[in-house]
Amino acid sequence: MGLEGVGDGAIHEILSKLGPNDTGKVSCVSKRFRDSASVDSLWSKICLDDLDLVSPQDPQGNPAPSFKAAYQLWREAFAMYPWPLVLRVKRCWGKLKSWLSKNYPEAEATLRGGASESDIEQLERLLKVKLPLPTRVLYRFHDGQELPAMNLTGNPFLLLGIIGGYDFYDHLVNVYLLPLSQVIVETRKARYCWGFTSRSKYIVVAASSTSAKKLFFFNCTKGQLYVGTSKLSTDRDMIPCVPNSLIRSVRGSSGDQHQDAMLLWLEEHGRRMESGIIKVREQEEIRSISLFPEVPPLCSTTVTNGVKIRASAVFVPELANLQHDIDKYLFAYSIRMSLLPDGCIINGMTFNSCQLKLRHWQIRSNDAVAFIDDGEAMIGEVLVCLVISLSVVVASADDISVKTFMCWKN
Template sequence: MELESVGGLAMHIILSKLGPSDAASVSCVGKRFHVWASDNSVWAKFCSFDLELSSPLDPHGNPAPSFKAAYQAWREAFSMYPWSLVIRAKRCWSRLKSWLAVNFPEVLPTLRQGASESEINEFENSMKVKLPLPTRLLYRFCDGQELPNEEYSGSFPSTLLGIMGGYSLYDHLVNVFLLPLSQVILDTKSIMHHIGFSKRSEYIVVAASAAYSEKIFFLNCSTGQLFVGTRNLTGDGEMLPCVPDTLISSVHESKGSEQQDAMLLWLEEHVRRLHDDAIKVQSLSKFSDDGDVTFQVRASAVFVPEFSNLQDESEKFFFAYSIRMSLSPGGCVIKGMKFSSCQLYWRHWAIRANDAVISNVNGEAVIGRVGFLDYNCQTFSLDYVSCYS
């Protein structure tokens, strides 16, 4: 055959561009093609692109004899799912873990091993629900988090290690954990009974705050929508959807490649914001010093659904916001004169919603705060936290 005269290097390039399925088909053409299509470097690229594997590991984390064997093991372990969805769920968890490894490594030990198919089946039988396919896959890769306990001795309080994020506002501390399936059963039965949902409800509790204030996420297993409880959750069962309904599709279809539910969409967006530096560990505010400004003001806001009241127009959507005033190293320059310290005298900021100013803060200093920044005394910044609805 003329193609055999192309040479091994050229064939490796061709095969790596064809993809795993086509490469497997090419290996059946003849002995030489089988050797080319089985080359470890070719399958290393497939494993890297599809599964973000840098070494040949099977789904349990055990070493495989080759990248091709590793890829086959993954395909066999997840043969009941659309492969494109497997790739997407695996990539989501890999990106989250890579961010945590650099920015918040204390969280990594809380992530549990993935649940098996039999464990998920037992869960579904116990709860009398059928998990949306994307959520089922997410739990195959990671069965939630180990919940806080008194024996934890890490550098962070164990109640602040939730992967779903959190914030603090005055004495309102929230940090949300992704629940393991065993805890989903317990919390769902307890909370659903408390808020008066039917035992035949399709809702399950998938995430909850382990800190001092409750924030609860519910998944509708029938529609695939993710909800978060509001202030009226316990009284009226009031919840807010987390993802536009139009983005959710084919949550129980095992064929095709269009499956996506709110759990996967929400977690993907959460991971994207972490990598884009839109979410910081321990702080609502973000800061950067470009070296040209001697005094900086940065602001950020976060929606607080558990304080929101959809039945009251004045409290319909509740936000917490943080403003940080920061003095650059070396002090500040005012009208050409350099000072090592400065004090906040007047504040003026506008709160906008859809480009309309809904609140205009304009007055002396900050209520109850002196606002004194001194470079020599290592007092570089002042944080102001408040809320608005």
């Protein structure tokens, strides 16, 4: 019995095991197979598996007449790019948007629609660069973020940057992914103020919206992403964000091999969000994405007498000085304390509140004390001394030990 004698149910089952390319080939066999390969339930599964679409939509989010039509619109919109790369970029953005939707919808709302090919070509023409394919596709999905009204001038009340940041003393950082129009503005400014030439092929792709100058530069030739140090303005000193060994085939034709630093950086950022390393913090009724790690081993916690202490550290590249031995790598640390539900238990007695009176932090690099911080906190009448040892592990740096001597009152 030939295939023409096979029942419709069996044909549908066979087609459901095929990918979109093979399904398209089968549709060319005969009218019957073309009709079977056009059933929308079949393309619904393909759209869900490939594009994570639960309803038929085009790349701009507009409704499509069917799942098959939606898939065709997606393939046509990205016909100039390797399809595996398009799917990988879509997954990258999907993870970021899913996390933002659940944890920080206000920041998700700032994501712009995708840039057009003409938008990208205009940037390339004006800045005399050629974007690697992964970065081009990233911008085709989302053209960065809508920036605060006080664009990059230090408005502290709009901390919606999806890259996040940190806050210590008077240093506040919150990084936005720039839209192409602002990439042009900031890159021209960098070339004028700091001596970057068009031949260097650097463009500014992300920046803090606060007065703290944290800038990310993308090298369009190498496909590497850099972050500026404290010597950026004088020596154009920068640190690579991704190991060079991971960057490959930024201009080749094999879609499975394409990955530049922009794509790898955003994928890692999404992974840290999903795993809980990065969370949204609220301070003085202002929410923002905090880069202080929240999950071990990048974050250390201990509990003593019902008081939970959590310590973590984050690298602050914009204050680092690679030319100086002492300030070569600068880290900010965060120590957070909270009372467990059972309260503070001391000598068998339970207290439902306690206050920190004094602090004594010892910051250790390897076995040497690198920094000591003493100071007052809340003043109480009855003091109970607790001694807690913590270890903070920071990626790509020596282990930092934080030993805390704290005085509490109940």
